[in-house]
Amino acid sequence: MSVVVGPSGTLLESLERRSRTSRLGRGRITLAVGILILGTMIVASLAAPLITSAKPDAIDPLHPLLHPLSPGHPLGTDSFGRDIFSRILYGGRIDLLIAFGATSVTAVVGTVIGLTSGYAGGWVDTVIMRIVDLFFAFPFFVLVIAIVAMLGPSVFNMFVAIWLTSWISYARITRGHTLGAKRQEYTLAARALGYTNRRVVLRHILPNLVSYVIIFAMVDAVGNIVLGSSLGFLGLGAQPPSSEWGVMISDGQNYLLTAWWLSTFPGIAIILVGVGFSLIGDGLADILRPGD
Amino acid sequence: MSGRFGFLGRRVLQLIPVTLGITILVFFLLHLVPGDPARQILGQHYTPEAAAEIHHKLGLDQPLWEQYKLFMDRLIHGDLGDSVYYNQSARSLIAERMPATMFLIVYAGVLAALISIPIGIIAALRRGGVFDQATRIGTLITFAMPPFWFGIILLLFFALKLQLFPVSGYGNGFTDHLWHLFLPALTIALAFSTILTRTLRASMLSTLRMDFVDTARIKGVSRTTVLMRHVVRNAIVAIVVVFGINLAFLIGSTVLVENVFSIPGLGELLVGSVSSRDYPVVQGTTLVLAFLVVLVNLLTDIVHAALDPRVTYE
Numbered sequence: 001m002s003v004v005v006g007p008s009g010t011l012l013e014s015l016e017r018r019s020r021t022s023r024l025g026r027g028r029i030t031l032a033v034g035i036l037i038l039g040t041m042i043v044a045s046l047a048a049p050l051i052t053s054a055k056p057d058a059i060d061p062l063h064p065l066l067h068p069l070s071p072g073h074p075l076g077t078d079s080f081g082r083d084i085f086s087r088i089l090y091g092g093r094i095d096l097l098i099a100f101g102a103t104s105v106t107a108v109v110g111t112v113i114g115l116t117s118g119y120a121g122g123w124v125d126t127v128i129m130r131i132v133d134l135f136f137a138f139p140f141f142v143l144v145i146a147i148v149a150m151l152g153p154s155v156f157n158m159f160v161a162i163w164l165t166s167w168i169s170y171a172r173i174t175r176g177h178t179l180g181a182k183r184q185e186y187t188l189a190a191r192a193l194g195y196t197n198r199r200v201v202l203r204h205i206l207p208n209l210v211s212y213v214i215i216f217a218m219v220d221a222v223g224n225i226v227l228g229s230s231l232g233f234l235g236l237g238a239q240p241p242s243s244e245w246g247v248m249i250s251d252g253q254n255y256l257l258t259a260w261w262l263s264t265f266p267g268i269a270i271i272l273v274g275v276g277f278s279l280i281g282d283g284l285a286d287i288l289r290p291g292d
Numbered sequence: 293m294s295g296r297f298g299f300l301g302r303r304v305l306q307l308i309p310v311t312l313g314i315t316i317l318v319f320f321l322l323h324l325v326p327g328d329p330a331r332q333i334l335g336q337h338y339t340p341e342a343a344a345e346i347h348h349k350l351g352l353d354q355p356l357w358e359q360y361k362l363f364m365d366r367l368i369h370g371d372l373g374d375s376v377y378y379n380q381s382a383r384s385l386i387a388e389r390m391p392a393t394m395f396l397i398v399y400a401g402v403l404a405a406l407i408s409i410p411i412g413i414i415a416a417l418r419r420g421g422v423f424d425q426a427t428r429i430g431t432l433i434t435f436a437m438p439p440f441w442f443g444i445i446l447l448l449f450f451a452l453k454l455q456l457f458p459v460s461g462y463g464n465g466f467t468d469h470l471w472h473l474f475l476p477a478l479t480i481a482l483a484f485s486t487i488l489t490r491t492l493r494a495s496m497l498s499t500l501r502m503d504f505v506d507t508a509r510i511k512g513v514s515r516t517t518v519l520m521r522h523v524v525r526n527a528i529v530a531i532v533v534v535f536g537i538n539l540a541f542l543i544g545s546t547v548l549v550e551n552v553f554s555i556p557g558l559g560e561l562l563v564g565s566v567s568s569r570d571y572p573v574v575q576g577t578t579l580v581l582a583f584l585v586v587l588v589n590l591l592t593d594i595v596h597a598a599l600d601p602r603v604t605y606e
Binding site: 130131133134136137138139140141142143145146147148149150151152153222225226229230233234235236246249253256257260263264266267270271272273274275277278279 | 309310313314317318321322324325326332432433435436437438439440441442444445447448452453539540541543544545547548551562563565566567569571574575577578581582585586589
């Protein structure tokens with residue numbers, strides 16, 4: 001069997017290129033599936049009033065704990081007779097807000113801090129990195145609980161706790177890549193041309209590391225949605241009668257034996273959103289960083 | 293050898309600023325409380341006298357620097373302050389709850405290793421095969437799965453329906469602990485093994501590409517021997533490192549899962565103290581868990597240095 005080798009390429013190069021193309025192809029499929037799953041969840045929760053006429057907080061004392069596939073209640077009802085399907089759709093607004101709101105702020109802030117730290121170097125870098133090390137010593141989840149404990153349990157304070165603590169991962173990633181990019185010739189060239197630091201960082205260094213940030217942000221979004229629902233479950237995030245998914249799972253815990261569906265379906269919703277984000281992240285990694 | 297020794301020496305020295313930093317951060321937690329902490333603690337039982345007493349107890353009637361000095365002075369003597377809810381010191385509360393949490397962390401760590409080491413190795417050796425693909429999909433789902441939810445599902449099937457395991461509690465004696473904590477440990481282990489499996493697989497794949505693997509094979513060393521002596525050994529080192537890095541995650545999951553299974557550990561104490569606004573206990577628990585992370589990280593670094601002669605300081 002002969003291997004066709006391009007006129008300018010060696011065998012190894014062509015093999016590498018082939019594996020890159022296959023990664024690219026696989027990445028596109030993964031990304032598409034991820035966008036499809038997450039997109040469906042986003043549209044479903046935003047367009048909830050168009051999809052179901054049931055109100056998420058409408059109590060119906062005559063029909064508590066209806067089984068899934070009951071007429072008018074595809075996923076059944078809870079102990080107050082509230083429609084589970086509708087509650088999941090509306091509750092998704094909170095969980096998706098946590099995923100996007102918590103992640104986007106920390107991604108931007110952490111990236112700016114990491115860029116500053118890596119580019120400035122010297123004592124600025126030392127101080128920032130010591131703070132990062134310090135935060136890494138804490139069990140993240142425990143620190144978030146402790147901050148929420150002090151500020152008082154609510155969705156907003158949960159956001160504050162995540163904002164305060166989870167920029168550190170972005171700072172560490174960005175700083176590492178900034179250090180690498182600083183030594184690259186394109187950065188030296190840009191500086192030799194007399195561009196301001198701001199322009200060098202934003203126009204020359206940032207574009208080269210932004211893909212790492214975006215890929216990590218997808219993983220982080222999964223973490224944040226699990227975190228947000230965990231706090232809701234513990235009573236430290238969204239508060240009842242909210243239909244945030246963690247709160248719904250907690251509500252259903254008392255009816256496990258008689259009504260398994262109360263806790264089960266909101267959990268599946270969390271998994272779907274998480275898998276959607278993960279697939280988007282994996283797909284982007286294959287497309288944006290095929291060489292890694 | 294001196295490189296490794298020097299590494300550990302510097303590693304221990306590094307603990308000093310981190311430990312100090314932890315105390316400062318935990319100290320400032322109390323100052324995040326909006327308004328007057330005494331008012332929050334007392335609620336409707338608020339009287340100026342009671343508030344003044346709490347101020348004095350928490351040291352809030354002094355300037356910030358004096359407060360920190362007092363906090364540190366107490367800490368050095370092992371005093372974490374008194375619980376405002378229980379009639380007990382935070383230290384004795386934490387000491388009571390510590391064993392269950394430690395047991396659960398170790399148990400979950402062992403289970404996670406038992407789950408992820410074989411899966412990671414097989415997935416890497418059969419890269420792209422059916423098993424590898426199944427592992428990829430499996431870890432994708434378990435990564436997005438909230439541990440508390442999975443705990444509830446396990447509880448439903450194995451404790452309530454099949455009645456194989458108890459619904460809650462910690463039990464008495466070692467074997468009873470093993471039995472009581474099996475479902476919670478499995479819940480945590482599954483979440484943790486997602487990370488371990490992925491790292492182990494990636495580490496195996498990169499080791500398999502190394503030149504020394506080819507060299508050994510060309511020298512006529514059997515495939516199994518190469519795998520056991522070179523590839524798996526390197527992968528185990530990777531596992532130790534990942535264990536250290538992700539210990540904080542393991543502890544976080546433990547805190548969460550304790551609350552699902554009502555295990556009398558630090559996690560249950562921490563969450564319970566939030567609703568009773570028991571600030572000293574929240575601070576104490578946070579401090580102890582952070583110290584635990586620092587300590588175990590040091591231990592994993594020592595083990596890493598012992599297993600891998602290439603370790604030097606950065």
